[in-house]
Amino acid sequence: MSIFSNYDDFKYIYPPRAEAAIEPSMLDDLGFGWIAQPKYNGSCSVVFVNGRNDYGIFNRHGERLTLQRPIQYTALNDSDKYMVLCGEYLNKNKVGEDGIVFNHKFIIWDILVWKGEYLVGRTFEDRLTLLHTIFGTSRGYVTPGGIAMFDHLHATGVEDVFMAPSYQNYFKDLYEDVIQTDLYEGLVLKKAEAKLELGFREKNNTTWQVKARKPTKIYKF
Amino acid sequence: MNQQNKSVDKKTNLFQSAKKVEGPKDTKSKLPTLPTTTEIDQHLKDYSDAKAECKSWEGKLKMAEGAIKEYARDVYLKEYKRQGRNIGSFKLGSVTISIQDRYSKMEDNIAEVVVQRFPAVIEKSTEYLFNQDILRKYIDVISDALQNASGIPESDLALLIEAKEVVSVKKGTIDTLAGFGDEMGDLFEAIAPIISMR
Numbered sequence: 001m002s003i004f005s006n007y008d009d010f011k012y013i014y015p016p017r018a019e020a021a022i023e024p025s026m027l028d029d030l031g032f033g034w035i036a037q038p039k040y041n042g043s044c045s046v047v048f049v050n051g052r053n054d055y056g057i058f059n060r061h062g063e064r065l066t067l068q069r070p071i072q073y074t075a076l077n078d079s080d081k082y083m084v085l086c087g088e089y090l091n092k093n094k095v096g097e098d099g100i101v102f103n104h105k106f107i108i109w110d111i112l113v114w115k116g117e118y119l120v121g122r123t124f125e126d127r128l129t130l131l132h133t134i135f136g137t138s139r140g141y142v143t144p145g146g147i148a149m150f151d152h153l154h155a156t157g158v159e160d161v162f163m164a165p166s167y168q169n170y171f172k173d174l175y176e177d178v179i180q181t182d183l184y185e186g187l188v189l190k191k192a193e194a195k196l197e198l199g200f201r202e203k204n205n206t207t208w209q210v211k212a213r214k215p216t217k218i219y220k221f
Numbered sequence: 222m223n224q225q226n227k228s229v230d231k232k233t234n235l236f237q238s239a240k241k242v243e244g245p246k247d248t249k250s251k252l253p254t255l256p257t258t259t260e261i262d263q264h265l266k267d268y269s270d271a272k273a274e275c276k277s278w279e280g281k282l283k284m285a286e287g288a289i290k291e292y293a294r295d296v297y298l299k300e301y302k303r304q305g306r307n308i309g310s311f312k313l314g315s316v317t318i319s320i321q322d323r324y325s326k327m328e329d330n331i332a333e334v335v336v337q338r339f340p341a342v343i344e345k346s347t348e349y350l351f352n353q354d355i356l357r358k359y360i361d362v363i364s365d366a367l368q369n370a371s372g373i374p375e376s377d378l379a380l381l382i383e384a385k386e387v388v389s390v391k392k393g394t395i396d397t398l399a400g401f402g403d404e405m406g407d408l409f410e411a412i413a414p415i416i417s418m419r
Contacts, residue, residue, distance in 0.1 A: 002407050002410075003334060003338055003404065003407045003411075004334060004407070004411075011330040011333075012330070019283065020279070020280035020281075020283035020284050021276055021277075021279075021280045022276075022277045022280040022281065023273050023274070023276065023277040026277050197410065198331070198410055198411070200328045200330040200331045201325065201326075201328055201331075201413070206283070206287060207283075207284065207286070207287020207288060207290065207291055208284075208287065208288075210280055210283075210284055
């Protein structure tokens with residue numbers, strides 16, 4: 001336990017983001033010990049859920065996220081204490097796996113606080129296991145019209161909230177598959193054994209993750 | 222002579238002159254493409270390839286640096302604890318690591334905990350800032366006031382300057398870590414001394 005472990009009051013935490021980037025061709029150089037998650041094209045956000053009735057969603061600069069639709073974030077919390085989740089709020093009109101715009105959803109890719117404990121010192125693999133324990137690993141869910149299935153998303157049981165799946169190998173092939181979808185920018189690779197460091201500074205936890213993304217489109221008119 | 226002329230001229234507002242000049246507008250989407258030669262095509266390809274390679278190597282460098290710093294911090298603290306003193310710089314293979322007596326800016330959330338848990342390592346100072354509302358309201362007058370003019374009511378003058386308390390780490394703190402026993406690691410993370418590599 002760290003002296004920072006106790007998280008009873010709201011304190012903004014910056015999300016752990018990858019700063020370093022590598023060319024997709026080098027992805028297979030990263031092997032054992034790395035975990036890949038799809039990189040979603042939205043706004044990197046942090047949701048602070050206080051118990052079961054109160055929440056706040058912020059962007060990665062610590063400002064409240066605007067232009068969002070109501071999502072029942074409080075239903076994600078499994079305790080009366082704080083839960084802090086990092087993810088991507090989808091608001092860029094990108095097309096999802098089913099060929100239609102996949103907007104105003106939240107995709108979780110890390111957990112920072114659980115049951116009022118700031119998970120400083122816990123490994124990324126531990127945190128992923130925790131997320132799967134809380135939200136399961138289903139790639140589909142029942143809709144009024146049938147069943148929705150995804151290749152690169154897990155359903156959480158809360159409407160419009162998903163979780164990023166994780167992969168342990170064949171990163172180059174995975175990248176090629178993932179980027180076929182407009183919504184997916186590439187991959188973020190994270191060291192499984194990397195311990196979560198404090199996120200009270202904007203630049204944090206940059207040493208154990210790297211991104212590989214498709215080139216940004218430049219439009220000519 | 223020149224000085225006399227200057228005093229007669231209409232003074233430029235200090236705040237206006239501090240404004241940034243707008244650069245040319247972004248024309249990325251309307252750029253024409255000009256013809257190239259075979260030779261220049263090869264250079265363009267080399268340029269793109271090298272740029273991509275550089276980006277990847279930069280990524281690798283950052284990752285390696287991060288992993289080394291993390292390891293360096295752990296072995297440094299272990300050795301510090303064993304010897305009971307700051308060992309300063311040390312070598313990891315061919316790389317020299319220096320843990321410096323300089324610290325990252327302390328964010329409020331960290332300062333709150335450090336002030337409570339480790340009051341001995343911090344010092345407080347006060348930064349004075351202009352109140353932006355009052356400043357905007359009297360921007361011309363203030364500009365003149367700064368050049369010996371006057372005109373601000375005392376009530377606003379009193380509000381003009383705001384004070385902000387800043388918490389920072391005391392110089393020499395790095396040499397006192399051994400005294401914090403098992404909390405050494407937490408304190409190290411909180412004060413975040415600059416780690417340099419060469």
